[in-house]
Amino acid sequence: MTEDQHPDDPLRLDRQICFPLYAASNLINRLYRPVLSKLGLTYPQYLVMLALWEQAPRTVGALGEALYLDSGTLTPLLKRMEQAGLLTRKRDPEDERRVQVDLTSEGRALKAEAQRVPETLTAGFEGDPADVEDLRDSVQALVATLSRHTRGPAD
Amino acid sequence: MTEDQHPDDPLRLDRQICFPLYAASNLINRLYRPVLSKLGLTYPQYLVMLALWEQAPRTVGALGEALYLDSGTLTPLLKRMEQAGLLTRKRDPEDERRVQVDLTSEGRALKAEAQRVPETLTAGFEGDPADVEDLRDSVQALVATLSRHTRGPAD
DNA sequence: TTCATTTATATTGCACACAATTTAATTGCT
């Protein structure tokens, strides 16, 4: 009972830009999982570590801006990472509304263990590394556009 | 307490290909949500409808192959869509292990309502439509590569 | 035929994401 499928039907799955991005994100999560689980991290937790290795301490809000996530996602995630001993969460004495997230020495030390994660995972990508960089830059540009349209998490 | 950040540090957030894909996927979900909620759909439910509008009935496994999802994700999602009256789930009499998912007349009728969803959402993308198509094709190629590495959901 | 193996889906447990709401602290207007 196959529906007739016109080649220019705007609802064709293979004409969507959203679907390959969705699928790629899921596949990447699946690919990273076994590698990151050895470090005791999930994929979004890994992103938080990348952000903090670049700059720490940071407020929950600043982390959310960097990763395009809101406190509804970050708060429980950061609590789990705090439990794991990777970071600390402290109210900012300057402004008690803010929470400063900082790395523990254990969290800083984990960076050494993570050094080989990117190459491990891009090793099998096959294809010109320059093409991958072009793709990355294109998706980054798309993210910049999209983020302008959604004015941050939860509007 | 900012860490020193070398320009060629492989762990820099802006050097990752994974992160913009992750961020784009989240942002797209957020952008689609208000539009799709008017149709009574979530984003992954919309993808299931796109797949079924192209071909129905389909088994759970065939849907999973098309969308890169496994039964752990699809089963509860399809049950909710069945409750909503969009589709039916029936054991295949030919092979009782399989479940055939088919559209109801309500599910088929929803396609008319969804016709304008893609243009509504790409309207604000600003930029050459050809560039968006190039990006789509590049990400599709990446998905094809990634799916070869992960041998399907749950390996 | 019998029964171990394989296959298709469902279930369980855990960790996100996000809208909406709540709580608490700060700002700003008067």
Place this chain on the structure above:
DNA sequence: AGCAATTAAATTGTGTGCAATATAAATGAA
């Protein structure tokens, strides 16, 4: 100073995603 408006996080409730496991049906080798 007093207080309404704003801001930053946390909480609540729903819906994914996925690994691991369970269940049940079909397959296949002896």
